[in-house]
Amino acid sequence: MTAPAPTVRARDLTTTFGRTRALDGVSFELVAGVTGLLGPNGAGKTTLLRVLATVSAPDAGSVLALGLDPRHSDQRLDLRGRLGYMPQEPGFHARFTAFEFVDYVAILKELHQRRARHQEVRRVLELVGLGAVRGKQIKALSGGMRRRVALAQALLGDPDLLVLDEPTAGLDPEQRLRFRDLVSRLGEGRTVLLSTHQTEDVVALAQHVMVLHLGRLRFAGTPIELAELAQGHVWQSQERDPGALAAWRTGTGQHRNIGSPPAGAELLEPTLEDGYLLLLGGDQVGEAAA
Amino acid sequence: MTTTGGHHDDLPPAAGVLRAVPAEVRSRRSMLALAAVESGRLLRHPAVLAATALSVWLLWRWGKGTVPVLHYADIATQFPLAPLAAAALLATNLAVLRPHRDGAVDLYGATRLSLARRTLAHLLSVLPLAALGGVLVAADLAWLAGMPGRVGSPNLAEAATGPALILLGGWLGVLLGRLWRSVAVAPLVVVALAVGSLTMTDLYAGGHDQRSWVWLGTLLRPVTVDPPPAALLGRPAAWHLAYLLGAAVVVGALAVWRSQARARAPRRAQAATAAVLVAALAATTVTAVIQTQPTSAALAARWEAAATDPAAHQVCQRRGPAVYCVFPGFEPQIALWEPTVRAVVAGVPPEVAARTLPVTVAHRVGWARLFEDDAGVATDQGQADRDDRPVAPVGTAWGRDGRALATSQARLASNVAARLVGPPDQVQEPATEQPKPTAGSAAEQPPPNAGCNARAVVALWLAARASPHAAAGIRQHVTDARFGSFAFANDVDFDDTWWGVREGRFALALLERPGDQVTQTLWGNWDLLMSPATTLERLGEILGVQPPPGPAPTPDIGGPVC
Secondary structure, eight states: OOOOOOSEEEEEEEEEETTEEEEEEEEEEEOSEEEEEEOOTTSSHHHHHHHHTTSSOOSEEEEEETTBOTTSHHHHHHHHHHEEEEOSSOOOOTTSBHHHHHHHHHHHTTOOOHHHHHHHHHHHHHHTTOGGGTTSBGGGSOHHHHHHHHHHHHTTTOOSEEEEESTTTTOOHHHHHHHHHHHHHHTSSSEEEEEESOHHHHHHHOSEEEEEETTEEEEEEOHHHHHHTTTTSEEEESSOOTTOSEEEEOTTSOEEEESSOOTTOEEOOOOHHHHHHHHHOHHHHHHHHO | OOOOTTSOTTSOOOOOOOTTSOHHHHHHHHHHHHHHHHHHHHHHOHHHHHHHHHHHHHHHHTTOSBOOBHHHHTGGGTGGGHHHHHHHHHHHHHHHTHHHHHTOHHHHHTSSSOHHHHHHHHHHHHHHHHHHHHHHHHHHHHHHHTSTTOBSOOOHHHHHHHHHHHHHHHHHHHHHHHHOOOTTHHHHHHHHHHHHHHHHHHHHHTTOOTTSGGGGSSOOOOSOSSOOOHHHHOOOHHHHHHHHHHHHHHHHHHHHHHHHHHTTOOHHHHHHHHHHHHHHHHHHHHHHHHHTSOOOHHHHHHHHHHHHOGGGGOEEEEETTEEEEEOTTOTHHHHHHHHHHHHHHTTSOHHHHHHHOOEEEEEOOOOHHHHTTTTOOOHHHHHHTOOSOOOEEEOSOOBOSHHHHHHHHHHHHHHHHHHHHOSOOOOOOOSSSSSOOOSOOTTTSOOSOOOSHHHHHHHHHHHHHHOHHHHHHHHHHHHHOOSSEEOSOSSOOTTOOOEEHHHHHHHHHHHTSOHHHHHHHHHHTHHHHTSTTOOHHHHHHHHTOOOOOOOOOOTTTTSOOO
């Protein structure tokens, strides 16, 4: 069986803000399906997604997405026509209704035929479960509904590449489940890159995962491969092991430790989260675990 | 675009998305769609709604005290649209800054429609609001055109100036949004423009030349109360409109150019915008220069002729007891004057009427301010040199209701009565705080009019009886008089009568008495009462009425003028 062809190729992406290297030579490939982008705050996730969404250009390096090079204005426009971008803070116009907002973005995406555009707006709002409240002003919607409005606009035009920045932030468990269901369906046949703090989202949705830390790509592979990084590094004990990189008390009353286990330790089957925490290591673990 | 084949089988299909249309066409259509959405939001913006209400109210009230002279009323449509222009500036600025205000820059940045096209869409979105201004102006002028006695026809350039201001305001709001990302800038600019414009119009109304640098401003109100004939207006309305539109295009092109520069648009597009900018700048400069040219010699000559020899430029009609002379085009006003004139004439004895009539009622307007500075016409001397018979002067502005109608009727009625009661005699015009003097001092030469003594009382009584409005006008002026005499016109003509305040009080007191009884007594003593020497005390004896006291002496003019 041959590997699927990559839909996005990034080479040596570098972006600097003042003295801070937000991206430091990041290279990766994406294929169809859902890819989770993990990383602690300040890892460079949003910067990377902005580059992929053509909102900003890297200082160095290149991207080829859906066969298009955004450095060329024509190809950049074509790419924008085929991607959906959900920023971390979409910047809602609070006095717009949900329909008006998505319709406005649809115009900016150059869906110019009024009737077809309105039909498309209704479709994506139905898709995210907001058909019944499309006439409500955004300021009257809950936080979860607003996230879905943001997702709806990203789905306009049935994009081949979806770039979602922290899409589950602020969602309650039920909303998160609904969102997972939707994204899992969206990921069938198209490329979805979603950044998140939530390893559970990655476990539930992603066929691929990347870990970004301090502007560098620390891991790219499958969730299983990420979990396997922690194989032999997760153990259970009655008390918190002072030698562990990270440890916490589980529901059983036992402590789950990550790091270099002592001899004779009761090893556990690692999870993706264990692999992620181990990968970050040291001082970063606490923050990422939080 | 079609749904991307094969995948997402369990999702609803995307609606007909649009990859088949050429990119340029698609982008242009999207820009128009965005313009439509933005114009709808602009029209519903609270500031615009409030400004529309204010503009409608101003249009309804502004300059509406007189029977319309449409080639003058069109000028009065401009200031009322200023609130809409200001609202357009503020609302478009907020719309342009919306992504910055709401933090949606990233979201917009991932879409296809370019920043320059979005800017163009915002510019286009102002057009419906400007059209709304045009509709308001058209409705106002249509309403005025339906009024009885209306005169003239509107000038399209004057009528279009208000909507052009809205366009300029809206486009300026777009430019400000593209230059500065702060919402504080636009309100500051509105305040600065308002102060600047009002200062300019005050300078203008204060007597500066009609074609001077003040035309570089935006709001210019009429310079005189009495509308001149259209041929004497001399306003470079078409050039001013072209100037405003040129300025609007400059502002719009700058906004687009700025957007193209920021978004690194193709050089060809930037060059095209730069070409439009340069052309608009050139056109604006040319029109600015043309509209500020000094008054032409031909126009100055026409002004001088109309001021010094108005009879030669008027058309006259005999109707009943009067000959009416009006500037061409003003004939519909005659029907408005006739009832007043007939009512005054009906108050004099028939044999006197037979001897005196017809009285001549003629347009006389105070255009002194038109002639100052630039034209250099010696209007005082010109009026003094008039050798035609005294007429009963009436302005080209005829009141429609309220105080304006009262003043118009009082002026006409009293001037007609003055012609009926005899030749000019000994009134002295006040020396201060009045409009421009029309003759030398009483000590040096005979005063021009018959506003004193018994016959002045009779004349004012005749005028006051002509209509309730005329009586109200006389009462107002007697009450408001700050000196010993008063006249009814703002810009007093050589043939206007100055009336003694005491005579006015006496006439108003007579109104309280039974009209038939007073008429009988006056007619029985007509010749005596018409003598310039008959005093108020003698008149009081004849009527059995105590004459009212005269006004208190005024130090700076040395007492009553009669």
